Amino acid sequence: MGQPGRSVNHYRIGEAAAMLGVSSDTMRRWVDAGRVAAERDEHGHRIIPGEQLAAFARELAKPGAAEAEGRPSSARNRFPGIVTQVVLGDVAAQVEIQAGPFRVVSLISRDSAEELGLVPGAPAIAVIKSTNVMIERS
Numbered sequence: 089m090g091q092p093g094r095s096v097n098h099y100r101i102g103e104a105a106a107m108l109g110v111s112s113d114t115m116r117r118w119v120d121a122g123r124v125a126a127e128r129d130e131h132g133h134r135i136i137p138g139e140q141l142a143a144f145a146r147e148l149a150k151p152g153a154a155e156a157e158g159r160p161s162s163a164r165n166r167f168p169g170i171v172t173q174v175v176l177g178d179v180a181a182q183v184e185i186q187a188g189p190f191r192v193v194s195l196i197s198r199d200s201a202e203e204l205g206l207v208p209g210a211p212a213i214a215v216i217k218s219t220n221v222m223i224e225r226s
Contacts, residue, residue: 097138098129104136108145109188118144165216167192174206181206185214192216 099107104124105115119126119134124144126134169187181201185192192214206212 098127098135099138099141101126101134101136104141106189107141108148109190167214167216169212169214171206171208171210171212173208174201176201183212185212187214 167187173184175182
């Protein structure tokens with residue numbers, strides 16, 4: 089590759105932060121601490137090569153919580169967040185979780201929602217395993 093510049097393969101701090109669901113300040117601290125490598129563009133702005141950002145994102149997403157507690161799982165998509173709404177029906181419950189910038193909505197049994205104590209304000213983790221995941225290019 090040639091000289092680093094603003095391209096599809098490089099991301100400014102704010103863009104990288106948005107992709108990872110963290111603040112720009114957090115992203116800057118990670119760069120400053122050397123957790124993710126950054127370069128300077130022709131204007132002196134810090135940019136992160138796409139390959140570096142992808143590797144760092146994989147590192148952040150490594151399974152840990154459940155496996156560290158001795159509960160192995162094949163699900164790798166875990167979104168910790170806070171319950172924002174619970175709609176209880178006769179048999180089912182609709183549970184909404186705000187996980188960083190993501191709103192996750194799940195339909196589970198009413199019994200499960202009650203047993204887990206899912207109420208607005210409760211911490212929860214949305215665990216997603218699917219064989220059908222759609223991806224859009226931003």
